[in-house]
Amino acid sequence: xxxxxxxxxxxxxxxxxxxxxxxxxxxxxxxxxxxxxxxxxxxxxxxxxxxxxxxxxxxxxxxxxxxxxxxxxxxxxxxxxxxxxxxxxxxxxxxxxxxxxxxxxxxxxxxxxxxxxxxxxxxxxxxxxxxxxxxxxxxxxxxxxxxxxxxxxxxxxxxxxxxxxxxxxxxxxxxxxxxxxxxxxxxxxxxxxxxxxxxxxxxxxxxxxxxxxxxxxxxxxxxxxxxxxxxxxxxxxxxxxxxxxxxxxxxxxxxxxxxxxxxxxxxxxxxxxxxxxxxxxxxxxxxxxxxxxxxxxxxxxxxxxxxxxxxxxxxxxxxxxxxxxxxxxxxxxxxxxxxxxxxxxxxxxxxxxxxxxxxxxxxxxxxxxxxxxxxxxxxxxxxxxxxxxxxxxxxxxxxxxxxxxxxxxxxxxxxxxxxxxxxxxxxxxxxxxxxxxxxx
Amino acid sequence: xxxxxxxxxxxxxxxxxxxxxxxxxxxxxxxxxxxxxxxxxxxxxxxxxxxxxxxxxxxxxxxxxxxxxxxxxxxxxxxxxxxxxxxxxxxxxxxxxxxxxxxxxxxxxxxxxxxxxxxxxxxxxxxxxxxxxxx
Ligand SMILES: [Zn+2]
Numbered sequence: 001x002x003x004x005x006x007x008x009x010x011x012x013x014x015x016x017x018x019x020x021x022x023x024x025x026x027x028x029x030x031x032x033x034x035x036x037x038x039x040x041x042x043x044x045x046x047x048x049x050x051x052x053x054x055x056x057x058x059x060x061x062x063x064x065x066x067x068x069x070x071x072x073x074x075x076x077x078x079x080x081x082x083x084x085x086x087x088x089x090x091x092x093x094x095x096x097x098x099x100x101x102x103x104x105x106x107x108x109x110x111x112x113x114x115x116x117x118x119x120x121x122x123x124x125x126x127x128x129x130x131x132x133x134x135x136x137x138x139x140x141x142x143x144x145x146x147x148x149x150x151x152x153x154x155x156x157x158x159x160x161x162x163x164x165x166x167x168x169x170x171x172x173x174x175x176x177x178x179x180x181x182x183x184x185x186x187x188x189x190x191x192x193x194x195x196x197x198x199x200x201x202x203x204x205x206x207x208x209x210x211x212x213x214x215x216x217x218x219x220x221x222x223x224x225x226x227x228x229x230x231x232x233x234x235x236x237x238x239x240x241x242x243x244x245x246x247x248x249x250x251x252x253x254x255x256x257x258x259x260x261x262x263x264x265x266x267x268x269x270x271x272x273x274x275x276x277x278x279x280x281x282x283x284x285x286x287x288x289x290x291x292x293x294x295x296x297x298x299x300x301x302x303x304x305x306x307x308x309x310x311x312x313x314x315x316x317x318x319x320x321x322x323x324x325x326x327x328x329x330x331x332x333x334x335x336x337x338x339x340x341x342x343x344x345x346x347x348x349x350x351x352x353x354x355x356x357x358x359x360x361x362x363x364x365x366x367x368x369x370x371x372x373x374x375x376x377x378x379x380x381x382x383x384x385x386x387x388x389x390x391x392x393x394x395x396x397x398x399x400x401x402x403x404x405x406x407x408x409x410x411x412x413x414x415x416x417x418x419x420x421x422x423x424x425x426x427x428x429x430x431x432x433x434x435x436x437x438x439x440x
Numbered sequence: 441x442x443x444x445x446x447x448x449x450x451x452x453x454x455x456x457x458x459x460x461x462x463x464x465x466x467x468x469x470x471x472x473x474x475x476x477x478x479x480x481x482x483x484x485x486x487x488x489x490x491x492x493x494x495x496x497x498x499x500x501x502x503x504x505x506x507x508x509x510x511x512x513x514x515x516x517x518x519x520x521x522x523x524x525x526x527x528x529x530x531x532x533x534x535x536x537x538x539x540x541x542x543x544x545x546x547x548x549x550x551x552x553x554x555x556x557x558x559x560x561x562x563x564x565x566x567x568x569x570x571x572x573x574x575x
Contacts, residue, residue: 175512179444179564182451186477189442189568190524190538191511200504200526207551253521256507256547303536304477305526307503 227387315352339424
């Protein structure tokens with residue numbers, strides 16, 4: 001049976017849908033990670049396939065279930081950070097030979113199928129539901145929560161893995177060519193890097209509200225600090241360096257007003273979570289973290305890049321959808337773990353939530369107050385992309401661990417961890433999950 | 441220097457108009473709605489049956505800009521840093537186009553100013569719509 005993509009009906013994209021029908025009836029229990037690495041060293045045991053297996057097995061062990069209890073898989077088949085296996089490069093035969101293959105020799109190396117995982121994880125004997133989600137863990141979490149709630153499976157592993165290959169980010173392919181096709185030329189001829197759209201929104205935000213780039217500094221420093229207390233993350237594992245105000249403010253520009261540290265750092269890693277019914281979760285090894293709602297943003301900008309007006313409207317709508325389906329208000333949030341890669345859209349997300357009462361144009365002033373994990377208003381306790389590299393899943397791992405009381409050095413202490421929200425990536429086109437320590 | 445352009449089926453009318461120093465944008469005559477970049481279907485009615493190319497007045501405003509210091513495109517790297525602005529067309533401010541703003545100093549961009557279209561040669565001689573500040 002070929003695995004297909006989850007249908008649009010599994011996402012909660014609209015306002016006015018009311019409280020999620022499975023509120024509090026689905027729980028995350030197990031968390032599993034692979035190590036991190038900046039780029040693949042081309043050994044079989046560090047391939048994206050090997051690390052996916054490791055993350056899945058870690059999640060199973062963490063939840064304390066046996067592999068044959070797992071009956072569902074929700075994975076993101078795309079694993080690229082932007083790097084693709086070069087057409088003229090010989091296939092890594094020793095890596096391919098180390099695993100049971102599918103028809104696609106790059107399966108498990110530069111992409112990932114359910115078929116490949118099942119061939120290489122013979123202990124998963126009872127999978128009778130599998131589905132793909134595009135791009136991000138955030139997306140897969142929404143699908144997995146809905147699948148468990150709908151009864152399509154009762155014990156589901158959710159997986160996102162990333163491969164990163166040698167060479168500089170996005171410098172190959174058509175970007176290295178003398179001429180390009182007319183359709184992509186419409187948008188790419190001007191050489192705007194990936195952070196450009198967000199940088200422009202930030203520039204307009206600063207002009208509109210009288211803010212400046214340096215006001216981001218406390219947020220950046222706080223996020224790296226939190227990341228260095230995330231033992232699963234890239235900076236903690238490989239470069240345990242704090243960031244200073246000078247580091248941030250004097251960093252080279254990529255697309256001004258976005259500098260090096262406003263960008264994300266692509267890395268290799270994999271993570272998996274075990275989702276199950278609230279009922280089954282009671283008998284598992286870790287404290288269940290209940291899902292109160294999931295929400296999806298499917299807005300499309302009218303022009304080439306979203307305007308500030310479009311971004312603010314969409315983040316406000318997302319905030320309303322998040323609260324409506326969860327049956328909570330902003331006052332119920334113990335913490336927020338919205339995405340930060342790029343750094344310059346984090347303020348749009350938290351203003352959309354109205355986190356701690358902030359309104360449009362106030363987030364950068366809020367960053368000047370105590371936003372640490374020890375304070376009353378923790379901002380991005382996971383440290384996000386800034387703190388641990390670009391996986392787009394640290395915020396989910398952190399939210400689960402915070403509510404289980406096992407976030408270690410990152411455990412928030414200024415407030416009790418009762419309800420949190422995580423998600424992203426971009427303000428237009430993100431997926432969000434509301435997590436709770438209790439089912440009601 | 442901008443990369444050359446190899447027109448494809450979807451975009452050929454845009455690029456041949458540019459070679460005649462004309463700016464055309466895709467329009468759905470059913471919805472009376474412009475869209476850019478062009479697509480196989482109208483973003484509103486989702487039909488491709490009523491798409492046509494409409495000539496623009498060639499005037500607009502600078503909506504916003506950034507300064508690119510680290511560009512992924514090899515041919516542009518010698519020109520770093522350079523402005524990349526977003527132009528909103530007077531015909532419909534919902535339609536945006538990128539511009540290097542030839543003649544405007546780097547990071548000294550008059551946001552909100554009026555601009556007019558000019559046509560600039562790329563690496564393979566294909567002309568590209570660009571925008572200059574109206575003095
Ligand atoms: Zn139409």
